[in-house]
Amino acid sequence: MFACSNCDAQFPKWAGRCTECGKWGTVVDENGQETTNKFQVKSKAKAAKSVPIAEAAKGSDPGRVATGVSEVDRVLGGGLVRGSLVLLSGEPGIGKSTLVAQIAGTVPSLYVSGEESAPQLAGRFSRLNLNASGVNFLEALPVETIVATIEKEKPSLAIIDSVQTLVSAELDSVAGTPAMVRYATSLLLDLAKRTNIPILLIGQVTKDGAIAGPKTLEHLVDVVVSLEGDPVHAYRLLRTMKNRFGSADEVGVFEMTATGLATVDNPSARFLEERKNVAGSVVAAAVEGSRVFLVEVQALVEKASYGTPVRRASGFDQNRLQMLCAILSKHAGLKLGESDVYVNVIGGLSLE
Template sequence: MRLADVGTRDAQRFATSIEELDRVLGGGLVIGSVVLLGGEPGIGKSTLVLQALAATRTADRRALLVTGEESAAQVRTRADRLGRACGHVEVLAETRLEAVVGALESDPPAVCAIDSVQTLWSEDIDGTPGSVTQVRAAAAELVRLAKRTGTALVVVGQVTKEGSLAGPRLLEHLVDCVLTFEGDATGSYRVLRATKNRFGSTNETGILEMTEQGLRSVDDPSALFLGDLAGRVGACAFPAIEGSRVLVVEIQALVSPSHAESPRRQAVGVDRARLAQIVAVLARHGGIRLGDHDIFVSVAGGARALDPAADLAIALAIAGAHKRTPVDPPAAVFGELDLTGAVRAVGHFERRAHAVSGAGIDVAIGPESNGAPSVPAQWGAVVNIAGALETAFPR
């Protein structure tokens, strides 16, 4: 068949109207596709799928929840808490693969969620329920089924605290889209990311808040990740590109004398290898030698700053922590640091600058080679790490 003659019904989607979920999916659930939703217990997977089913269901579009982890009565309790729309979602409490496939085949729903794939098992397959062979066979069967019936399928996969995925990792190559749901289960904010997506970008991040009435999309995520920087030592704002939006995040550093033979270098939300390089550049080109200090760098609130544009913000956070001096007035910082100590231009310059200004920060420090941004009011153009240190910590 010529490609020009191939139909494109595959691109049809059901928007879930949960804004942050749709953003990460690339617009909604795609007909006949399979989404794997992974996350630790208690993070909110069952809540998210029930809300998504309730939101996609209409008078002529059925939504089915297959529950293996919880009884129908337990799901009902959650549905009552989440709101009236959930009452229209159909529920099937079943763990036998053949029975689930039979139900989905005889009367295919438009959307279906399986919670969780680990609970499905078949007598015809070796291994105990939840074992690698069982989970893989069940997932493969579900993928074939979705393609055949056109049902948009969401499959929940449990991830254990130890990070070993007796599920999701194993299934990544089978499904169309892999979503990971992260965050501190004891806090209320959750981050949703796509690590694979055949129908959208993998750069998008969804930010949700767990409330009494379920998960709610967060409108202004920068406010979540960015604290008040005034007078704080070892903290810098950084405008991180997250798909179609810019999140202004807070990079924090702590530096303390080390008693260990090899001092600690801890990175949370930033790249470890880049951290090592930044510390070396600070020593060689910035005159800040920390060979006998432990260094901890982290991005507040579980956000990430993995792109090289974060280098300069990481460097200034570390330098400020070491000098015990806040950047004053508080500044957003961006720029890539190369091995010669030069500060290189970054992509998305104007977008970053606008996000900084939108977050209420009046000062930005960044690469001279990017030119001057239209906002914020005060622009500190720098060409190298020594100049950046002068600008951020004038004597």
């Protein structure tokens, strides 16, 4: 069987384009069937006993693990819930490994890495002036070995960098395939629930900014957070996409420095500190999650050099820009149909 790595649609044979989501080059061979697991219902299974919710809730609060990074704790609703599976995604070079290293520097952790070697990780901790005494390193071995190691060592936090590098000794599939990602994530989710250990997964993204792997990856995990920003600029946004234990619409602001990601206490002041009051520049109030930021938005309108006018936006939705241009042309009397329009949000921010 073949499956789309973007939407998880199934196909009996390979195709260059997924007919469900329209993406090109995402249909891959699942390369093997997933092994039988304990969740499969057998033909002569016995009935289980249900438990009243009111009774199950008594004294069952799992509690949270503080990460030591105030903005991360605020975005997650107070820290990492014990027994939760958290997925952190972001573009290459955006600062994912830096952020998890800062968390590992304060929480006793088992760091499983398929991206870096032990000396490379030690060098990262040294450059960031982080305390690595509570961090144990493990190479990205088969996921079954990783599960057994976590069960034996029982760290306060397990970090997997990244889920796309995991392989299995039981499943005949290569790293990064939809079947492999689903299988490994299912094992880690079961481990987190059984041991009450929070597990932080790092996920890679595609060129379109979507999380690489099957869509079921996002459904399996408890929390999905995304680290966003322009690698050229210093500011980063940590945005919750899904959160079973708190608000799914929170945003944290960081600044990349020589010693890691620093919390920005007053984002509006930082975004506007170099602003010059010139034509084509305005201050706009942008709502991101439960917070309101003041940001500088620049616009340039120029007579079109060619027959079809150009619309370009950086940090602003392209479709919304098209709609605003149409409204201004219709109701404000502006002849934008003959002009190129450029919009830029200062600071490398991406406004929803």
